[in-house]
Amino acid sequence: MIMTNQKSDDLDCPLCSGVGGELLFEDAICRVVLVSGEEGRSFPGFCRVVGTRHVREMSDLSAAEQRRLLDVVLATERAIRAVQQPDKMNLASLGNVVPHVHWHVIPRWRDDSHFPGPIWTAAQRAGKMRKPVDRNALHNALHAALKTT
Structure with a gap:
């Protein structure tokens, strides 16, 4: 039998x-990933900031880990705003489906399919399709934003 320090949900x-x-x-402390699939096509520039350690809540992180994770979330928001120029940014950390600390950093436009509701609710209209984000x-x-944190 192999012993592990991980819990079964990990x-x-x-x-x-x-x-x-x-x-x-x-x-x-974390990684930033560009979301692909339908969410990435509908909300180009949508990123997730994912904690490296498997913890369920922000309060499970040390103060230094919390600060770094939030600094990266805010740098990600600034980068998306600079590149995509959305009407609004949404930040969400739910973890109800995947109980691992992560933040959704989502660009929003008044004419997107779900605005003003959350992207996880039913679409309110077809929504304007935007060109894919320039990954580079x-x-x-x-x-550049991370250098200022």
């Missing part, structure tokens, strides 16, 4: 077993 965690998108940044521009903007 072993099945999709954020522990995979990157979860296209990697834009990673350090010892977002990567560069993110790294």
Whole structure:
């Protein structure tokens, strides 16, 4: 029998077993991934900031880990705003489906399919399709924003 320090829910965690998108940044505390699939097409520039350690709540992190994670969330928001110029940004940390600390950093436009509601609710209209995010521009903007944290 192999012994592990991981709890049973850690072993099945999709954020522990995979990157979860296209990697834009990673350090010892967290990673930033560009979301793909339908969410990425509908909300180009949508990123997730995922904690490296499998913990369920922000308060399970040390004060230094909390500060770093939030600094990266805010740098990600600044980078998306610079590249995508959305009407609004949404930040969400729910974890009800995947109980692993992660933040959704979502650009929103008044004419997107779900505005003003959350992206996880029913669409309110077809929504304007936007061109895909310029991945290199977002990567560069993110790294520039991180230098100021």
